[in-house]
Amino acid sequence: MNKLEGFDGHPYMANSNKQARQAMLDAVGATNLDQLFEQIPQDNLTDHEFSWPKELSSEHELFQVVNKLLSRNQHCEDNLSFIGSGAYRHYVPAIVDTVIGRSEFLTPVFGTSSSDQGRMQAWFEFTSQLGELLDMEFVGLPVYSYGAAIGHALRMAARVNGRSKVIIPEILDPEKMAVVNTYAGHPDLDGHLEVITCSCDSQTGLIDTDQLSVLLNDQVAAVYFESPNALGSLEVNASKIIQLARTQGVLSIMGVDPITLGIVRSPGSLDCDICVGSIASLGVHLNSGGGVAGFIASRDEERLVRQFPTLQVSLAKTTNQGELGFALTLFEQSSYAAREEGNDWTGNGVYLWAIAASVYMSLLGPEGFREIGAAVLQRTFDLKRSLASVNGIQVLSPGTNFREVVVSFRDSGKSIKAINDALLARGIFGGCDLAVMDSRLEGCALYCVTELHSAEDIDQLVRALKEILA
Amino acid sequence: MTELKKYQSAVWSEPIVLTMGSTGRRGQRFALDRPVDHTLEELLPAHLRREKSVKLPELSEFEVLRHYEHLSQQTLGMMGVSLFGTCTMKYNPRVNERLVNKPEVAEVHPLQDPSTFQGTLEIVDSFDHMLREVSGMDRFVFQAGGGADAAYLHMTLTRAYFADRGELGTRNEIITTIQSHPCNPATAAAAGFSVITLPLEEDGYPSTEALRAALSDRTAALVMNNPDDIGIYNPRVKEWVDAAHEAGALCFYDHANFNGVMTRIRARELGFDACMFMLHKTFGSPKSGSGGPAIGAYGCTDDLAKYLPGPLLERTDSGALTLVEGSDKGVGRIREFMGNLPVVIRAYCWSRSMGIEGLREAANLSVLANNYMETRILSIPGVSKAFPDNKLFRLEMTRYSLEKLTADTGVTVLDIQNRMTDFGVDAPWLSHDPWFIPEPITPEAGELWSREDLDHWIDALTQSCEEAYADPELVKSAPHNQAIHKLSDAQFSDPDTWATTWRSYKRKYQRP
Numbered sequence: 004m005n006k007l008e009g010f011d012g013h014p015y016m017a018n019s020n021k022q023a024r025q026a027m028l029d030a031v032g033a034t035n036l037d038q039l040f041e042q043i044p045q046d047n048l049t050d051h052e053f054s055w056p057k058e059l060s061s062e063h064e065l066f067q068v069v070n071k072l073l074s075r076n077q078h079c080e081d082n083l084s085f086i087g088s089g090a091y092r093h094y095v096p097a098i099v100d101t102v103i104g105r106s107e108f109l110t111p112v113f114g115t116s117s118s119d120q121g122r123m124q125a126w127f128e129f130t131s132q133l134g135e136l137l138d139m140e141f142v143g144l145p146v147y148s149y150g151a152a153i154g155h156a157l158r159m160a161a162r163v164n165g166r167s168k169v170i171i172p173e174i175l176d177p178e179k180m181a182v183v184n185t186y187a188g189h190p191d192l193d194g195h196l197e198v199i200t201c202s203c204d205s206q207t208g209l210i211d212t213d214q215l216s217v218l219l220n221d222q223v224a225a226v227y228f229e230s231p232n233a234l235g236s237l238e239v240n241a242s243k244i245i246q247l248a249r250t251q252g253v254l255s256i257m258g259v260d261p262i263t264l265g266i267v268r269s270p271g272s273l274d275c276d277i278c279v280g281s282i283a284s285l286g287v288h289l290n291s292g293g294g295v296a297g298f299i300a301s302r303d304e305e306r307l308v309r310q311f312p313t314l315q316v317s318l319a320k321t322t323n324q325g326e327l328g329f330a331l332t333l334f335e336q337s338s339y340a341a342r343e344e345g346n347d348w349t350g351n352g353v354y355l356w357a358i359a360a361s362v363y364m365s366l367l368g369p370e371g372f373r374e375i376g377a378a379v380l381q382r383t384f385d386l387k388r389s390l391a392s393v394n395g396i397q398v399l400s401p402g403t404n405f406r407e408v409v410v411s412f413r414d415s416g417k418s419i420k421a422i423n424d425a426l427l428a429r430g431i432f433g434g435c436d437l438a439v440m441d442s443r444l445e446g447c448a449l450y451c452v453t454e455l456h457s458a459e460d461i462d463q464l465v466r467a468l469k470e471i472l473a
Numbered sequence: 474m475t476e477l478k479k480y481q482s483a484v485w486s487e488p489i490v491l492t493m494g495s496t497g498r499r500g501q502r503f504a505l506d507r508p509v510d511h512t513l514e515e516l517l518p519a520h521l522r523r524e525k526s527v528k529l530p531e532l533s534e535f536e537v538l539r540h541y542e543h544l545s546q547q548t549l550g551m552m553g554v555s556l557f558g559t560c561t562m563k564y565n566p567r568v569n570e571r572l573v574n575k576p577e578v579a580e581v582h583p584l585q586d587p588s589t590f591q592g593t594l595e596i597v598d599s600f601d602h603m604l605r606e607v608s609g610m611d612r613f614v615f616q617a618g619g620g621a622d623a624a625y626l627h628m629t630l631t632r633a634y635f636a637d638r639g640e641l642g643t644r645n646e647i648i649t650t651i652q653s654h655p656c657n658p659a660t661a662a663a664a665g666f667s668v669i670t671l672p673l674e675e676d677g678y679p680s681t682e683a684l685r686a687a688l689s690d691r692t693a694a695l696v697m698n699n700p701d702d703i704g705i706y707n708p709r710v711k712e713w714v715d716a717a718h719e720a721g722a723l724c725f726y727d728h729a730n731f732n733g734v735m736t737r738i739r740a741r742e743l744g745f746d747a748c749m750f751m752l753h754k755t756f757g758s759p760k761s762g763s764g765g766p767a768i769g770a771y772g773c774t775d776d777l778a779k780y781l782p783g784p785l786l787e788r789t790d791s792g793a794l795t796l797v798e799g800s801d802k803g804v805g806r807i808r809e810f811m812g813n814l815p816v817v818i819r820a821y822c823w824s825r826s827m828g829i830e831g832l833r834e835a836a837n838l839s840v841l842a843n844n845y846m847e848t849r850i851l852s853i854p855g856v857s858k859a860f861p862d863n864k865l866f867r868l869e870m871t872r873y874s875l876e877k878l879t880a881d882t883g884v885t886v887l888d889i890q891n892r893m894t895d896f897g898v899d900a901p902w903l904s905h906d907p908w909f910i911p912e913p914i915t916p917e918a919g920e921l922w923s924r925e926d927l928d929h930w931i932d933a934l935t936q937s938c939e940e941a942y943a944d945p946e947l948v949k950s951a952p953h954n955q956a957i958h959k960l961s962d963a964q965f966s967d968p969d970t971w972a973t974t975w976r977s978y979k980r981k982y983q984r985p
Contacts, residue, residue: 007736009834013827015564015757017923018838027845027924031866036837039844039866040737042706049739053606056599058828062568065826069572069818075592078580082589086582089809096501098534100574102541107550110565110759111899112557114549117955118894121487121547122763127973128490134974135491135528142974144764147618148808158663181782181805189632191641192665237521266513268523290573291593292583292810293766303977305968317971318978322950323958332965332973338621338659340906343668348659350621351753354764362541365490366500368531374503380516381509388509403521427586435584458507 007053009036013060079289083460084432087235087407087451089149089176090292091284093262093375094455099286099362108358116319116330122358123329126316129357132364133298136264136372137278138271140303143313145282145296145353150179152279152297153227153258154186155347159299159310160225160254160277161196162346170218170226170253173200174208174441176233196224205443206399206409208234212243219251225277229258230267233440234449235383235400235407237263241273260284263405265372266380270300277301286363287356296353296360309336312347378454379406382461386452389461395472399447406451410434413446415472422448425471431464477932480553480897482956483546490540491975494530500537528976547956553897554926558870558915559654559702560902561732561751561839562922565759569822573815583810587795593814594794598786600821607832608728608748609741610772614781615752615812620729621656622807623749623769624696626782627725628664629804630747630773631694633780634723637802644693644721650679652701655905657727666693673909677705677860681712688720698727700734702904702915703859704843704867714744723747723777731755732919733843733869735836736829740772747773757823758816766813768820782806835920839869842918842927847871849931850916853938855881859910869919872904875912875938884941884948886912891959892940892951896933 013019018027024036033039040048059065079092103109108122116123130142146152157169171183188195201218202211210228219226226248230238238244245255257275262284270278278300287294301307317332338345367375383404390408391398395415400408412422423433434451437444452461509516532540555562573579581590601613617623628647635641647661650671658668669687671679678701688695695717700706707713714724726740726748732755740748752758753767761767773781780803784796799805827835844866850856855878858871875886890900904913914934918927941948952959965971972978 007830007833009837010828010830011834013831013834015566015823015826016831016834016838016920017926018842018920019834023924024838024841027841030848031841031844033844033866036841039837039840040734040868042700042708042865042868043734043737044708047708047711047738047743049737049742051606051609051739051742053736053829055603055606055829056825058831059825060828060831062566062826065822066568066572068825069596069822070575072592072595073572073575073577073818075590075595076577076581077585077589078576079582079585080576080580084582084585086584088584090583092580092582096534098538098541101538102545104570104574105542105545107545107548107552109570109761111548111551111555111763112560112562112760113763113900115891115894115900115952116960117891117952117957118482118549118900119763120956121544122550124487124489124547125541125544127975130973131489131491131975132529134976140974140977140980147622150806150809176809178806178809182808184805185629185782185807188665189636189641191636192632192645193667194663194665237517239518239521242520264523265527266517266523268521272524288579289582290579290766291581291590291814293813293815295809296766303968303973303980308968308971315971315973317965317973318975319965320961321958322961326957328957328960330960330965332971335966338655340655341659342655342670342906343658343662345655345659347663348621348625348656350624350656351619351760351765351767353618353766355761355766358541361490362537365530365532365537365540366534368494368498368500368529369527370499370531371501371503372527372529377513378503378505380513381505381511384509384511384516385507403517423586427589432582432585432589454503454505 082430082432083463085434085450085464086432088435088449089178090289091406091453092289092455093284093453095286095288096366099359102362103355103359116328120328123316125358125361127329129361132361133261136261137300138269139278139300141308142300143311143315145298145357146313147297147352148295149281149297150182152299153179154183155312156256156277156279156299157196157225157227158186158347160256162310163254163306164224164252166222166224168197168199168223170199170201170223172203172210172228174203174233177439205441207236207402208232209236209238210240210244212240215244216247219247219253221251223251223253225254225256227256231260231405234409235404236402237267237405245273245275263376266376282356282360285360287359296356310346312349314349375454382452382456383408386450386461389465393465393468406453407449409437409447410450411447419448422471426467429467431467477896477936481954484956485543485547487540487543489975490530494532496531498531498533500532500534549894549899551899554922554930555899556901556916556918556930557899558902558917559729560760561754561917561919563757563919564921565757566823569819572822573818578815578818588793591794594786596821597817598794600817603824604750604770604772608772609739610748611775612778613770613772615768615770615817616782616808617769617771618808618813619765619767620749620751620769621660623771624656625660626771626807627747628660628666629807630777630780631723632664633803634777635693643691646691647694647696648687648692649696653696653698654727654729657696677703677863678707681709684713685716688716690721692720692722694723694725696725696727698730700730700868702870703872704870705860705863706868710743733836733840736833737836746777752816752820756820758819766816768813768816780804784811838920839918843867843869843871846916846918846927846931853935854942855938870915870917872910872913872915874910875914878938878941879912882941882945884945886914888948888951889937892937892948893933895952895954898930898933
């Protein structure tokens with residue numbers, strides 16, 4: 004056995020003192036600590052000499068060491084960033100951070116419905132406000148990410164109608180595409196979904212509805228489409244896609260970013276069957292990719308609701324007449340209750356972001372969502388128009404774009420990498436290369452703006468690109 | 474027993490936010506410094522435009538802050554003592570919060586050029602190496618957003634591994650035990666496998682004979698935890714792993730219950746091919762709003778590493794860290810991007826503060842504290858422990874049963890759970906489903922709580938159990954000191970009554 008001896012007086016451990024240790028040892032009737040591990044056979048114990056860095060049990064020392072490491076990072080607050088592609092930097096109001104930093108929300112686990120009534124209410128207010136934006140009545144607690152939400156929703160649809168083919172757009176964010184392919188399973192195993200891609204316009208990413216009509220039949224469980232899509236376009240044919248699917252008994256799954264919905268037509272009013280999307284835009288920092296978070300919603304229709312893989316919070320009555328509380332509903336269909344018989348699986352997710360999103364939605368209200376939607380739409384238009392003025396650049400997004408536009412550098416004779424390296428040398432993070440998404444987009448990049456980009460920011464990008472491409 | 478400290482939750486009767494506010498009030502404004510010369514109507518075609526205004530509340534900024542602060546005050550949320558079994562409730566150092574809330578973490582985009590966030594990547598790399606040390610595995614990844622997601626990663630990686638070997642057509646079974654977390658069989662099924670679940674036998678773990686009978690050339694993986702949630706360690710684990718390997722299966726160690734065995738055992742030395750650590754439990758990162766953002770850190774051997782999902786860290790010749798894609802034969806992604814990196818940074822900070830001796834101390838204290846609690850808990854009327862014939866010291870948890878108390882008084886463990894919250898004690902963990910120990914209750918002391926805190930928890934249980942005998946109605950109608958009363962025994966799974974949104978509630982309950 005190795006010769007570790009423990010640590011006296013560590014600030015994170017109240018009983019790491021001789022007095023407490025000895026009192027407890029006496030109470031249990033053990034003469035030493037090793038005795039307590041008698042269940043573990045000798046040949047299971049390790050004699051490994053651990054090579055860990057020396058401890059930094061002084062907080063000031065720890066702070067300085069880690070802070071120095073982190074100071075090597077550049078970030079989007081100091082640098083001008085035009086990267087989107089699945090993670091979008093919107094402003095996070097200060098009180099969102101104040102609320103989610105409170106100990107009662109930050110650190111605990113589930114209590115009972117009564118002892119954690121406030122958190123249950125915050126969750127219910129998350130689903131309720133999201134339901135208002137979506138115009139949908141049934142909303143689950145969040146899932147790991149937008150991609151995970153799509154994967155779960157496709158599997159959910161297959162359970163609803165017992166079919167096993169699913170249609171997704173051929174132009175889809177590569178991160179999400181990879182997640183969806185994982186969730187679809189493997190043809191050699193049970194529950195596999197055959198993923199069929201529907202062709203899309205290469206400049207807008209919009210679904211080719213003629214091809215979709217051909218692909219739809221009574222073996223297809225669901226069709227997935229999104230608005231804004233992977234190229235930033237709002238889907239003009241949403242209603243048509245939903246209706247085409249319905250005539251074949253195919254469920255429609257629409258992906259949205261709720262931050263658009265103060266101005267953009269809601270998935271509920273389009274009458275899609277299941278809605279998925281991201282809640283990361285609603286008051287969550289980029290967090291180096293740790294800000295991603297998804298949701299699943301639908302009409303409050305039993306055949307759909309019975310297949311949700313999430314946990315849900317419902318309003319419920321208490322033993323006190325007229326008083327309302329909150330309870331988990333449909334717990335019995337979750338994996339916690341039913342193990343392998345449950346709907347997919349659930350576990351620790353991103354529930355803190357549900358509280359962040361709840362605060363965010365309460366703060367913005369109807370007018371705030373209208374304003375931010377209009378601001379981003381105008382900024383996107385400004386970006387399009389400003390970039391189009393640069394020689395060697397073409398903006399390939401002819402439709403209505405929210406946040407992101409496709410920029411072609413083909414005529415410049417420079418690669419996206421060369422351009423992004425040159426931008427980085429000027430402290431600017433250029434948009435992501437689109438060739439990985441679709442070979443027709445070779446030489447194109449996806450540029451993103453939000454309400455956090457000022458007019459001067461766009462002008463600065465234009466000046467930099469003119470220099471680089473000159 | 475000294476008299477219990479008094480506790481009373483704040484009661485604000487806080488309304489549902491959607492019913493609050495006044496038309497025209499604002500909580501956040503968005504201004505544009507250079508409006509374009511187009512109206513919204515011109516920029517957004519009519520068929521894409523929202524028709525009706527969103528029915529969200531209209532509140533001033535302060536009103537929103539106060540509302541959610543009130544809700545936090547109506548949440549017990551670890552403000553007293555929380556010994557929630559299986560979740561290893563730790564102190565979440567606020568210095569770590571200070572660090573991850575800096576823009577150097579919070580405002581970094583995951584698709585920035587890797588050269589622009591070398592600080593974070595160095596931390597991730599260092600922490601990967603620290604976990605390799607404590608487990609013996611060859612490599613760790615952090616994409617899984619929690620323990621269940623890490624189990625899913627293991628199932629999809631198992632799928633990729635056998636597909637690559639051309640054996641997936643026959644190897645389609647996962648073997649686990651009834652004491653594994655429900656996510657293990659659930660993720661196995663979601664990945665397409667069928668599940669074989671071994672029952673526990675008299676010592677508190679399944680027999681090796683049962684395992685051998687279940688193993689075959691159809692077995693893809695053995696998935697187990699050890700110790701389990703009862704606090705019992707399966708001493709034949711090496712034999713199990715060997716038997717599974719002989720059958721050609723992979724072995725996955727769900728290390729959710731790592732706290733009591735840190736620095737004493739290493740997964741690789743026991744023979745496992747892969748393991749998982751909960752950074753939001755064992756490694757000091759917050760549970761966060763009762764459920765993430767979290768991380769199930771997944772580690773495996775070099776043989777399996779080629780199936781890990783990208784983006785993967787790689788050190789270039791220049792010494793810098795970069796990110797590369799995983800193999801085409803591997804798991805593409807289980808989630809977008811590299812993972813909840815702020816959680817990795819917190820876990821790194823916690824581990825650096827503790828050091829390896831701190832880990833040993835934490836393991837020692839969590840086992841010591843659990844056994845200390847047992848000496849007092851078993852003297853409470855109506856309380857017994859699961860598998861009492863196994864007399865060895867339990868590890869970091871012990872499962873108790875209130876079966877006798879319920880038989881004697883009619884008071885259930887759910888009532889006791891509610892009553893304990895009246896003393897500022899977070900509702901204790903009972904057991905995952907199915908309950909093969911009747912009326913179960915499972916505290917986990919961990920290393921955070923002082924002996925005084927542990928005594929308070931035990932006093933609260935003692936008081937609740939004594940009340941069950943003296944005044945059962947008092948316990949059955951609990952809680953009495955919370956923001957709201959006990960929920961009525963309504964049916965929460967009836968389409969006519971469930972309401973997960975305010976609009977659904979209004980339609981179902983407020984019909985004209």
